[in-house]
Amino acid sequence: MVEAKAFQIWVENRVVLACIRGCWDRFAAEDYSRAFKAAATRLTGQPWAHIVYLDDWQLGAPDIEPIVQELVTWCLHNGLVLTAQVYCPHSVKRYQLDKMIIEKTLTFERRVYADQQQAFNWLAERGFAVNDSSFQRCS
Numbered sequence: 088m089v090e091a092k093a094f095q096i097w098v099e100n101r102v103v104l105a106c107i108r109g110c111w112d113r114f115a116a117e118d119y120s121r122a123f124k125a126a127a128t129r130l131t132g133q134p135w136a137h138i139v140y141l142d143d144w145q146l147g148a149p150d151i152e153p154i155v156q157e158l159v160t161w162c163l164h165n166g167l168v169l170t171a172q173v174y175c176p177h178s179v180k181r182y183q184l185d186k187m188i189i190e191k192t193l194t195f196e197r198r199v200y201a202d203q204q205q206a207f208n209w210l211a212e213r214g215f216a217v218n219d220s221s222f223q224r225c226s
Contacts, residue, residue, distance in 0.1 A: 094119050095225060096126045099217040102210060103127050105139040106225035111147035116154040123158060131165040136215035138206055140222040141174035146183055155187040163195055169213055170197040171206035173222070 093115040095106045103126055109115070127135065147155075170188070174180060181199065190197050200206035207220035 094122070096122050097224075098126050098130065099219070100215065101130055101133065101135040102215050102217050103130070103135065103137045104217070104222075105137070106143070106222055107139060107141050108143035108145075108225075110145040111151050113148065113150040113154065116147065116151035120154055120158045124161060127162065127165065127167075133166055134168045135166050136169040136171070136210050136213070137162070137167060138171040138210060138217075139173065140203065140225055141172055141180065141184075143225070144174070144180070146180060152183075152187050159188050163189075163192070168195055169210060169215060170195075171210055172197065172199045173201075173203045173206045174199070175201050 093107065093109050093111060096119075097104050103123065105119075105123070107119075111119075127137075172184065184199075188197060189195070198206070198209060200209070203222055204220065207217065210216070211220070
C-alpha cells in the first residue's frame with residue numbers, strides 16, 4: 088500500500104483501490120499519478136478495475152487536470168476496463184471529475200456511486216471482486 092497525505096493506494100486481486108483526500112495541487116496530482124502507475128503496473132496486460140473513495144477530496148486546482156487526464160490515458164492503454172467513483176452527490180466535484188475522466192468507451196466504463204457497497208457490488212458482478220469491500224482502511 089502507498090500512503091501519502093493526499094491519498095492511499097493499494098491493489099487487491101485485479102483492482103486498484105484508492106482513497107483521495109484534501110485539496111489537490113499539481114504536486115499532489117503528480118505524486119498520485121506516479122504512485123498509481125507503480126501500483127497498477129503489475130496488472131497491465133490483463134483487464135483490471137479501479138475503485139476510488141472521493142468523499143474526503145476537496146477538489147483540485149485547474150493545473151491538476153492535464154495530469155489526471157494523462158493518467159487516465161495511461162490507464163486506458165494499459166488494461167483499465169472499469170472505474171467506480173464513490174462520493175456523496177456534489178455537482179462541482181462531478182463537474183471537475185467529468186472534465187478529467189472519460190465516462191465510457193467501447194472497452195471502458197466509469198460509474199459514480201453514493202454508496203460504496205453498490206460500487207463494490209458493481210465491480211464484483213463484472214468479475215472484479217475484492218476481499219474487503221469497504222474503505223475502512225481510509226479512516
